[in-house]
Amino acid sequence: MNIHLKALGCRLNEAELESWALEFQQAGHQLVTNAQDADVTVVNTCAVTKEAVRKSRKLINRLRRESPYGKLVVSGCAVSTGEAGSATELGIDLLIDNSKKNQLVKNVTDSLPISIMPEGATLPAESALFARNRQRAFIKIQDGCRYRCSYCIVTIARGEEQSRSIKDIIDEVNRLHREGVEEIVLTGVHVGGYGSDIQSNLTELVTEILASTEIPRVRFASVEPWDLGEGFFTLFENQRLMPHMHLPLQSGSDFILRRMARRCRTDDFESLVKQARNQVKNFNVTTDIIVGFPGETDQHWSESIEFIEKIGFGHIHVFSYSPRAGTKAAGMQDQIAESVKKQRSAELRTLADQMRKDFITAQLDTTGLVLWEGNHTLRSPGEQPKPHVFGYTENYTRVRTEAREAPNGGGITSCRLTSVEPGGKFADAQICN
Ligand code: SF4
Structure with a gap:
């Protein structure tokens, strides 16, 4: 889901907003800066004075207008004092008073009937994993994808692969570095396909960026786990390339991967991760998993969990499958009940939390x-x-x-x-x- 967060009033309200932001991101959702782009808008209100209440109500009204189809969640002091306004009158979908604020993220995800699905690839401003800020900027290196994963609408909407020239990308990196950016994140629809249309490839691009810029950190956003080319991981010998890749697995069952038309089976994924971990110290692998893809039986789900446990991830974005009109998967038989998706998502989130804790624990004292x-x-x-x-x-x-x-x-x-x-x-x- 795309989440837009707004707070009025004191520092505490701001701090709560920050921790919800983190929780939403860790549960696999994206933060967006405009209410128009949001599936859910959350407002943390203030009631310290009559004026604060007036401003809170005004903000609720404005956000409702800006995001007519999104869900609106209102919390904070004006809710606890009953001054936020009636839910029906203001078009509020969920009111959460101060006593339940700690559970806000869980309440929102449990009670609002919105399924979440990745667009298929990490794009600028669509990344759930990386925050854009003064220190970090996204560089779009290519658009489009030649593949047709059966759930993916991005590839249909964006067409064939188109790469930016290496010079163009390097100029942008140098400009951002001059403006104070310390880390760039290379993004695209199919990052591994970089250069397919201009007789180049990702290895060449990264080598050139490292040679022709002085940006301290270069990172990959989401990279499909194929098309990486021979010797790709030797790039990480340069320590300005950060030892982390978000490699979307999507399922740990080969049967489901086939139905998804993915180009990477579990064996391929495992050997890619092995290669990365053998060649690069402290390498962090994070991933996306789609839960409840059509035809995913209990047996496939268990296989998937077993494989995920075997690999071990620093972070998992858990997405609940939802059909996108125009995709092959939307027309498949054996769609999975929402209740099953919910229960499997909860199971995987618990496992993901444990894996993240294990990953951090393994790095203590370093x-x-x-x-x-x-x-x-x-x-x-x-x-x-x-x-x-x-x-x-x-x-x-x-x-x-x-x-x-x-x-x-x-x-x-x-x-x-x-x-x-x-x-x-x-x-x-x-x-x-
Ligand atoms: S590789 Fe698959 S999921 Fe990724 S953009 Fe291409 S079609 Fe979509």
């Missing part, structure tokens, strides 16, 4: 270079609110450290990962002197 991205009150259940700054290591492990401002005025700092926060979502880090 050091990483952290790019600091923001400061806010990141709080685990039961913890006292304290100011933290947060950021990501090279392999995209999220870390926090207790401070009001990013160390050394932001930028990249060496840190030791000391513990996993109780929720298992990020590591606590100590800055190395």
